Amino acid sequence: MRRRDLLLHLVPALTVRAAYAKFPAQPQPMTRPIASSGEQIPVIGLGSWITFNVGNDRPAREHCAEVMRHFFDAGGRLIDSSPMYGSSQGVIGDGLRKLAAQQHVFSADKVWTSSGGAAQIEASRRLWQVPRFDLLQVHNLLAWQEHLPLLQAMKDAGQLRYVGITTSEGRRHGEMAQIMRGHRIDFVQLSYNLLDRQAEELLLPLARERGIAVLVNRPFRQGALLRQLERHPLPAWAGEIDCVNWAQFALKFIVSHPAVTCAIPATSSIAHVRENMGAARGRVPDQAFRQRMAEHVRRL
């Protein structure tokens, strides 16, 4: 390992350790390694689609900062956003500044433009108020042929730590697989949950094989899955994997897949952040138990 690479890995680890002293409220959550570096990140992150897009509404922005505070208090680190998400980036940036958490957060953002990626990335960085992004992803594969070389060059120059690509709701898996096979990327982001399991066929095995970390979006189908599940009682056997609510049940199913690195449920509720982070603690289902979980939900 080159000295610069060593520093790139050590510095975040040290700063994280220092920041953890600031957010020490609960035991640390379960983590997974990013395959390309070995760096550990908590298995539950925080999405910002819709939930953090509150415009200039000051009380709502302050509430989002409180959501972030509880997320960090519970041991969370990775927050994901995009230039597509309206005011979310600025809301996250204000929250990070208020909590002095710029060094603690694992900042995951996206580039989402057909051209002019560098300018958009710089605008996003200013909104986040961070010195650099940890992870930048090509949003929905938009102009990936142009953006991937740019992100790779930023990574090589030390302006970025990880490079990724995203898709959602089972779209363009073939093209995504092609990129995963032919390009150096650290992360993929895709949709995967108890009902939408298409990623198990191609992308998740491929990610394991290629040593690519996986972020999972839409773990609750934008809330629809939970609304559906909450009409039914949580099975008593969910206690065997330390789940006390459906959100934890759904998240534990996702993060127990061996290829998954982190699920990123979006919420603007402090109670839901606590629930979600609970999925990063306790026992983890094995393959047979996961099958039982999926089968149970399919029958409901």
Add this chain to the structure above:
Amino acid sequence: VSEWWTYRLSDFLMFSPRTYWRLIELYNRDIWPAQLFAFAAGAGALWLAAARRTATDRWLAVLLASAWLWVAWAFHWQRYATINWAASYLAAAFVVQAAMLAGLAVRRPGAYPPVDGAGTQRIGWFLALGSLLLYPLAGLLAGRPWSQAEVFGVTPEPTALLTLGLLLVRRQSGGCLGHLALVVPVLSLLTGAATLWALAG
């Protein structure tokens, strides 16, 4: 958008209903009591349209153009764009509509023959009166407070609805430009309806 057939309307909605109605509420709070003047301007527009004279048609077009410009700037550009990146395009469309209405104000009268259309007139009056008197009440019926009411000249949908109604009422005096000026209000209403549908879903 690739695989466009797999997208639902809700996939394009990037804010919550709570955020949207809160935005309207804060906007109403910021500009109060401009809503009262806007309502009076809407009533004035109906009076001008009822007068059926070339001179009043000019003032009607100026009044409507002013309303579209205001909504473009104060609502779409200043506020809605903070939660919806597409609002900047809506603002541009509203400015184009204001320009077309201004064009109606300065065009030479009598260039086009009158068009008979009693049915169209009735529909036009119904839309115009409904937008001014009923639309602000629609939110109340849906369980939202007065502070989130939408009024002509303040928010897009009642502005587009009243304009559409009065353009139908005075269709014979507008000529080609009058017909062209129907396009943006119709598109704006379709966009607004799609947004409300997605918010309700």
